[in-house]
Amino acid sequence: MSTPCLRYNESMGDPQQSFAYEQIAGEITRWIESGIFRPGDRLPSVRQLSQQKQVSITTVLTAYYLLEARGVIEARPRSGFYVRTALPAVLPEPEISAPSLDPAEVSVRDLVTMVLRDALNPRLVQLGVAYPNLALTATRKLNRIMSAIARELGEQSGVYALPAGCDALRVQIAQRMVAAGCNLTPADIIITSGCAEAITLCLRAVCRPGDIVAIESPICFDALQTLEVLGLQALEIPTHPREGISLDALRFAVEHTPVRACLVISNFNNPLGSCMPDAKKRELVALLAQHDIPLIENNIFGEIYFSGKRPTVAKAYDRKGLVMLCSSFSKDLSPGYRVGWTAPGRFAPAVEWLKYTSSLATATLPQLAIAQFLASGSYDHHLRHIRREYARNVAELSLAVTRYFPRGTRVTRPAGGFLLWVQLPEHVDSLELYRRALRAGTAITPGYIFSSPPASATATSSA
Amino acid sequence: MSTPCLRYNESMGDPQQSFAYEQIAGEITRWIESGIFRPGDRLPSVRQLSQQKQVSITTVLTAYYLLEARGVIEARPRSGFYVRTALPAVLPEPEISAPSLDPAEVSVRDLVTMVLRDALNPRLVQLGVAYPNLALTATRKLNRIMSAIARELGEQSGVYALPAGCDALRVQIAQRMVAAGCNLTPADIIITSGCAEAITLCLRAVCRPGDIVAIESPICFDALQTLEVLGLQALEIPTHPREGISLDALRFAVEHTPVRACLVISNFNNPLGSCMPDAKKRELVALLAQHDIPLIENNIFGEIYFSGKRPTVAKAYDRKGLVMLCSSFSKDLSPGYRVGWTAPGRFAPAVEWLKYTSSLATATLPQLAIAQFLASGSYDHHLRHIRREYARNVAELSLAVTRYFPRGTRVTRPAGGFLLWVQLPEHVDSLELYRRALRAGTAITPGYIFSSPPASATATSSA
Numbered sequence A, B: 001m002s003t004p005c006l007r008y009n010e011s012m013g014d015p016q017q018s019f020a021y022e023q024i025a026g027e028i029t030r031w032i033e034s035g036i037f038r039p040g041d042r043l044p045s046v047r048q049l050s051q052q053k054q055v056s057i058t059t060v061l062t063a064y065y066l067l068e069a070r071g072v073i074e075a076r077p078r079s080g081f082y083v084r085t086a087l088p089a090v091l092p093e094p095e096i097s098a099p100s101l102d103p104a105e106v107s108v109r110d111l112v113t114m115v116l117r118d119a120l121n122p123r124l125v126q127l128g129v130a131y132p133n134l135a136l137t138a139t140r141k142l143n144r145i146m147s148a149i150a151r152e153l154g155e156q157s158g159v160y161a162l163p164a165g166c167d168a169l170r171v172q173i174a175q176r177m178v179a180a181g182c183n184l185t186p187a188d189i190i191i192t193s194g195c196a197e198a199i200t201l202c203l204r205a206v207c208r209p210g211d212i213v214a215i216e217s218p219i220c221f222d223a224l225q226t227l228e229v230l231g232l233q234a235l236e237i238p239t240h241p242r243e244g245i246s247l248d249a250l251r252f253a254v255e256h257t258p259v260r261a262c263l264v265i266s267n268f269n270n271p272l273g274s275c276m277p278d279a280k281k282r283e284l285v286a287l288l289a290q291h292d293i294p295l296i297e298n299n300i301f302g303e304i305y306f307s308g309k310r311p312t313v314a315k316a317y318d319r320k321g322l323v324m325l326c327s328s329f330s331k332d333l334s335p336g337y338r339v340g341w342t343a344p345g346r347f348a349p350a351v352e353w354l355k356y357t358s359s360l361a362t363a364t365l366p367q368l369a370i371a372q373f374l375a376s377g378s379y380d381h382h383l384r385h386i387r388r389e390y391a392r393n394v395a396e397l398s399l400a401v402t403r404y405f406p407r408g409t410r411v412t413r414p415a416g417g418f419l420l421w422v423q424l425p426e427h428v429d430s431l432e433l434y435r436r437a438l439r440a441g442t443a444i445t446p447g448y449i450f451s452s453p454p455a456s457a458t459a460t461s462s463a
Helices: A015-033 A046-053 A057-069 A109-119 A139-158 A167-180 A194-206 A221-229 A247-256 A278-290 A345-359 A364-375 A378-404 A430-439 B015-033 B046-053 B057-069 B109-119 B139-158 B167-180 B194-206 B221-229 B247-256 B278-290 B345-359 B364-375 B378-404 B430-439
Strands: A073-076 A080-083 A190-192 A212-217 A233-240 A259-265 A295-298 A323-328 A340-343 A419-423 A458-462 B073-076 B080-083 B190-192 B212-217 B233-240 B259-265 B295-298 B323-328 B340-343 B419-423 B458-462
Touching: A015 A057, A046 A057, A057 A073, A057 A080, A109 A221, A139 A364, A139 B139, A167 A340, A167 A364, A190 A194, A190 A345, A194 A221, A194 A259, A194 A295, A194 A323, A194 A340, A194 A345, A194 B345, A212 A221, A212 A247, A221 A233, A221 B345, A233 A247, A247 A259, A247 A278, A278 A295, A323 A345, A340 A345, A345 B194, A345 B221, A364 A378, A364 B364, A378 A419, B015 B057, B046 B057, B057 B073, B057 B080, B109 B221, B139 B364, B167 B340, B167 B364, B190 B194, B190 B345, B194 B221, B194 B259, B194 B295, B194 B323, B194 B340, B194 B345, B212 B221, B212 B247, B221 B233, B233 B247, B247 B259, B247 B278, B259 B278, B278 B295, B323 B345, B340 B345, B364 B378, B378 B419
Parallel strands: A212 A233, A212 A259, A259 A295, A295 A323, B212 B233, B212 B259, B259 B295, B295 B323
Antiparallel strands: A073 A080, A190 A340, A323 A340, A419 A458, B073 B080, B190 B340, B323 B340, B419 B458
16 A cells, blocks of 8 residues: 555566567458458457467457457457458548649538538438437437436526536546647636537637638538638648648648638548548647647547547647647537537637627536536447447448449548548549439438539548 | 307406406505505405405406516415515616717727626625526426436437527427517527527628627627627617617617617616617617618517516517517526527528538527427416516615615616616716625626726616
């Protein structure tokens, strides 16, 4: 009870053993890639492999967990480890985007209205918009928690929350963001009605109508619409399908255009699923800081990573308070709760004031329910579950595209989130495809609406 | 079971009898005014009065109910009718405001921040801001309904609502607004995160930064702050403490200034409690229609009237789709639910698009709970209760002001809502009073922050 006791842990403490589980994982991967074990096959039991390779049970288990986190294999309760039924990475990735480098007025409202209407049609198979799979949300559990809090607090549960939000939730968010590399205090965080409100308030805090905002291309169409209604101009920057926004293109843009802000989805971008490597995030922050340009970072998919390690956020590298981190619980917990948040750095007073004057405060009970869910530890359990499920769903959809789509198709290999971006051969008109899919009872989203001038023929699917 | 049967109802059908209950009510009022019956005294029983005046029981009861609704008397269960312990209307009313007729940049942020901080301090007696008395909200009942809906719908309760809101709630609101003289369809209504968001979206739909908005003076400070952050200029129009905005002054303003929109709280204005007579509302709508100026009508206190009849809304007289009616359930049901709405006439598509791009949608479960509360009929029961309570509280606070405030004090006579506006003698500094009240454990709001240039010494209290 006096000195802290450091226990020996073979899979963490010893570099030789770390090497061992990586070796085992590598060997299993080669078995799968070479077709020795095929999708659906059961892998050797942990005990078998431990004896065969002369390593400990822990080493084998660690290798299996690593592969599971990477989406390569899956555990089935009381049965063992299996190769996932589908592996992505068969079709080539889409080409890096090449948008015009001139700022353009955004105007794709009619298309968006059409897509949104479809998205709420329960008779369609929904592959169109970034709505989460309801079976992978936690609404039922949150509802139970919310009911219990409501009973306990009675009329008190109906008071206005502070404009910045309930302290209990801000504390939980600050704690969680440590794992993403951030050092936030609860006072740095402002609760909003979903990530949409967070982005709008951040844009309003740093831009005036007519200003230019550098964005990824393609980018989720909601963001384009938000820029349009705020009277802002979108400057689309080429974006790599796996590594995110091109820093060379962005550097050129900020050096030659009066860019007022930059808006990116740093982890698992909608629609590409791109995830900026940590070193690139650091470089992005440094580049913008050099020009004193605020970075609005949307991290709404950040918790849904398929690999074993949470990616950091650009905010982690923010030294000047210029990064305005935005997120919500709409993709991983419950869309209808409408609870999002922002940590807008040095602009926090301005954003809080905008929140107060725009909608006073976010609803109280949903905030308290999510705070308690986070504090209970249920969130991590839930996230582990949905990461596995989304990884599998994305892999399966990817396999279906590989099997059934025409020669010349390209598809993204997202390492998180639940979106696939499919680039079809030149001759395919994605609008026509969208119409035909609708007639067949399936909603997709034509790629047109992910950039301001009509882009090349593309379509997305959500897994 | 065949022809509808019209039953004779003496208090409604017969003009002679209508006259009779008015006569009885008038006589009782004179008894009270002349001191024959004093606050706290029990009035003659219904049976006694019926025999004495040779009128029916119904006539006497109707007279008593009328006086009760006017806040003059109160019923005590199994005991009879009593003169209310306090009668308003002893001190003179505040003078009509005389703001500058030049548009002015709004900037009272520091004062507002201070007042908001106080408003959330549980150790202070809260007489400062327009937060409802928690004991007169319906959060507990709404919570029970919300829990039941959540159990029943399960994960489905977590879906995104439509940007315009849940149909069930829009239907209920449309039905209720019939009583206020409106002929709205559910499609005319957009659900928002409280009335604050409704006002912001409406202003954004019709104004651009730099535009001039005509407002009542004094006006609730939230509205001034909203104008400021949207870069709009407030043109303050003199406002009568009982009958609302001066139409002569407004006419002069719109004829000589490029007014882009007009914002009023038509029923029980915050802070004055003024209620525009119906004929005046009609005239206001006609005046603005003549100049094609949208009217943003805040009706957040409209259901909390002390007389027997619901006042209409200006929207009822709207023929050109220029009136943008805004309201919420924050004052009468539950502030923390953050459910408001707007019926913005011809601007509905623009407002709906702004809602979609600004916060996507309002939280689903709070909408469904309020819809069911309204559909069940509990809302009317609840409103009858809180109207009586607020009428009594306002009367009591008014009496206290009459008793304890210095000679020269003026006080409003609100016919609804729960606010009192107290105008102190010239030599009193309301900021100094605010500071002294704080030290004594009571939060009031200095009148300064209800107009853009410092106004005369005033302070409000909420009942």
